[in-house]
Amino acid sequence: MRVTTWTEYSLIISIHLAKRGRKGAGPVAARELADSERLPADYVEQILLRLRRAGLVESVRGARGGYYLAKEPAAISVRDVMAASEHQTFEINCATHPVDDDRCNPGHTCSIRPVWYALQQRVDELLTSISLADLMKQEADLFGELAQSMLPEPDPTYRSGFLFGRRSMAVVTKSAMREPELWQAVGNTPLLSLQLPPGHGRIYLKAEWLNPGGSVKDRAARAILRDGLCRGELPGKRLLDASSGNTGIAYAMLAAAAGIGVTICLPANASPERRALLEIYGAEVVLTDRLEGTDGAVERAREIATDAPNRFYYADQYSNPANTQAHRDTTGPEIWTQTQGSLTHFVAAMGTTGTMMGTGGFLKEKKPGVKLVGVQPDSPLHGLEGLKHLATTPNPPALYNPAVPDAVAEMSTETADHTARWLARQAGYLVGWSAGAAVAAALDIVRQDPQAVAVVIGCDTGARYLSDPHRWAVK
Numbered sequence: 001m002r003v004t005t006w007t008e009y010s011l012i013i014s015i016h017l018a019k020r021g022r023k024g025a026g027p028v029a030a031r032e033l034a035d036s037e038r039l040p041a042d043y044v045e046q047i048l049l050r051l052r053r054a055g056l057v058e059s060v061r062g063a064r065g066g067y068y069l070a071k072e073p074a075a076i077s078v079r080d081v082m083a084a085s086e087h088q089t090f091e092i093n094c095a096t097h098p099v100d101d102d103r104c105n106p107g108h109t110c111s112i113r114p115v116w117y118a119l120q121q122r123v124d125e126l127l128t129s130i131s132l133a134d135l136m137k138q139e140a141d142l143f144g145e146l147a148q149s150m151l152p153e154p155d156p157t158y159r160s161g162f163l164f165g166r167r168s169m170a171v172v173t174k175s176a177m178r179e180p181e182l183w184q185a186v187g188n189t190p191l192l193s194l195q196l197p198p199g200h201g202r203i204y205l206k207a208e209w210l211n212p213g214g215s216v217k218d219r220a221a222r223a224i225l226r227d228g229l230c231r232g233e234l235p236g237k238r239l240l241d242a243s244s245g246n247t248g249i250a251y252a253m254l255a256a257a258a259g260i261g262v263t264i265c266l267p268a269n270a271s272p273e274r275r276a277l278l279e280i281y282g283a284e285v286v287l288t289d290r291l292e293g294t295d296g297a298v299e300r301a302r303e304i305a306t307d308a309p310n311r312f313y314y315a316d317q318y319s320n321p322a323n324t325q326a327h328r329d330t331t332g333p334e335i336w337t338q339t340q341g342s343l344t345h346f347v348a349a350m351g352t353t354g355t356m357m358g359t360g361g362f363l364k365e366k367k368p369g370v371k372l373v374g375v376q377p378d379s380p381l382h383g384l385e386g387l388k389h390l391a392t393t394p395n396p397p398a399l400y401n402p403a404v405p406d407a408v409a410e411m412s413t414e415t416a417d418h419t420a421r422w423l424a425r426q427a428g429y430l431v432g433w434s435a436g437a438a439v440a441a442a443l444d445i446v447r448q449d450p451q452a453v454a455v456v457i458g459c460d461t462g463a464r465y466l467s468d469p470h471r472w473a474v475k
């Protein structure tokens with residue numbers, strides 16, 4: 001079988017698109033793909049042209065244009081990509097590549113030729129049965145396998161395309177940075193039920209507070225770190241981002257395990273627990289104006305990134321498609337399996353909106369009838385850390401597509417607090433205010449529809465808010 005660099009890079013580019021360039025996540029510019037692999041842009045354009053002609057990618061014109069994968073990664077086989085890039089998958093040409101002039105003349109009978117054609121058929125079948133999604137899963141598994149033996153120091157030779165690139169598997173196992181075991185502890189959280197009187201619907205809490213970093217943001221942070229490693233930006237640079245706390249803590253914890261430096265711009269009014277945790281995990285904390293909230297923190301992160309582009313990798317969780325993708329790949333499928341598809345509503349509080357866009361988008365594709373309910377504070381000034389008042393913010397997250405949620409429920413800080421207290425005492429679920437707000441929205445849903453089966457994201461642990469004792473006190 002002949003695999004040229006065309007095929008190799010066609011597969012790599014397709015996988016980059018599968019991770020970042022799916023509908024809803026925004027197109028990816030050819031230049032960006034070229035930069036990721038350090039390839040000439042016109043070479044990447046040629047690859048994309050062939051993939052587009054084969055119907056595997058679609059393009060969007062204009063200044064913010066780029067390329068999408070035209071189908072789900074599971075629906076594109078390795079053979080599709082090879083056929084698009086090489087026009088064939090297996091070259092048997094006795095006329096042009098004779099081994100023996102007599103025997104290899106197609107006019108002659110040859111006992112070997114039927115064997116080669118049968119082999120070609122088998123190879124084609126095999127390549128058809130392996131999809132881009134399988135390759136991506138294998139890539140993730142490889143990370144896991146490598147995690148079995150820990151490396152004391154991160155290895156700066158880590159580069160993108162580690163599975164399919166120019167380096168052989170043997171080189172990869174020697175030089176690639178190994179994914180720390182801790183990273184494997186993210187996700188696969190339990191789905192816990194809430195006891196409601198019979199005939200009052202069903203509510204399940206996705207226990208994201210049980211992630212190792214105590215919040216749902218571990219998922220996004222891990223995906224963003226992996227993406228930064230794949231792009232070759234990490235571990236050479238420090239990861240820089242703005243965070244109201246949870247994403248910062250998740251980055252700091254996961255990066256500590258991998259020896260990656262982290263700088264977090266944090267609004268000064270973030271809870272003291274958040275700041276303390278960031279520092280304990282060794283992150284550099286840049287405090288920003290409390291009155292400017294996360295917008296001020298984002299502004300500061302951008303300035304730092306612009307001033308020292310060689311020192312920092314600005315991860316930008318608000319526009320990084322890896323955030324949404326993390327939930328498409330993990331939270332959504334977990335909920336689908338745990339409920340066996342029986343849910344009628346999915347409820348999540350919205351900050352960067354990655355959880356809603358990724359999980360909601362996945363569940364909607366699986367079951368178009370499922371209702372997606374985004375939860376928001378009821379005013380721009382609120383006490384629900386991590387949430388953004390999307391109706392009034394001058395900087396809505398780039399990830400946000402308002403068409404995704406079927407409804408947006410606004411909750412007051414008091415209702416959120418009350419519900420969080422109730423969850424702790426009633427069920428032993430110690431969750432934060434945003435999870436309280438989301439459960440309050442779910443209670444409204446089952447009140448109106450007693451047949452409803454609502455799955456709610458329990459975003460973070462209430463232990464992160466103990467410095468607010470008055471909010472926990474029974475009123």
Ligand SMILES: Cc1ncc(COP(=O)(O)O)c(C=O)c1O
Nearest residue numbers: 246351352353354355386434459
């Ligand atoms: C406590 C809390 N709840 C909810 C969210 C919202 O999640 P997302 O950013 O995925 O919309 C966040 C985000 O940081 C958070 O920290």
